[in-house]
Amino acid sequence: MLTMKDIVREGHESLRIKATKVNLPATEEEKELLTKMLQFIKNSQDEEMIEKYDLRSGVGLAAPQLGISKRMIAVHFSDHNERLYSYGLFNPRIISHSVEQTYLPGGEGCLSVDRDVPGIVPRYARITVKATTLEGEDIKLRLKGYAAVVFQHEIDHLNGVMFYDHIDKNDPMTPPDNAVSVD
């Protein structure tokens, strides 16, 4: 199973390069890795597992955070309407997005960043994502609010972008003009 020691931290090259597309159908090894990534996120939300393996909680994970520069992400969370998003995805891409922006009022963190970086992280308020699931199905997801934020954070990792790259250095705590905060 994956634990925190498998997660690379700031300074590792894979967090700052563009990850490589996965040739589909994925190999057994790639499917095994994506399965482990999804299981890590689920484990990181289980009190006993957190305690036993000293895990930091997460709702998403991207393969470059394991030092593997491949376009693979796993997410496991419920949005504020209690809709469960639990996916291992190959080659996720944003095919369209709103002009309007959103943000988490408390800012963002990252399992690859061992420090607090305060500040508003502007994200698109609505995005449409296409990807291929762990099971090999092509899907299209229309996401807004919290779910949109999580997916953008993960897809950023596939492009070498860290959440704090989006924080306005001159005015980190002021939300952008055309933005609505995620409730």
Ligand SMILES: Cc1nc(NNC(=O)[C@H](CC2CCCC2)CN(O)CO)c(F)c(N2CCN3CCOC[C@@H]3C2)n1
């Ligand atoms: C928002 C949040 N971020 C947590 N951590 N950071 C992460 O997930 C990073 C990715 C998130 C940072 C902002 C958007 C995406 C990991 N990233 O680095 C991957 O690239 C949480 F842990 C968390 N929750 C709320 C839901 N809760 C359900 C019960 O279990 C605990 C869990 C905690 N919410």
Ligand code: NI
């Ligand atoms: Ni992250």
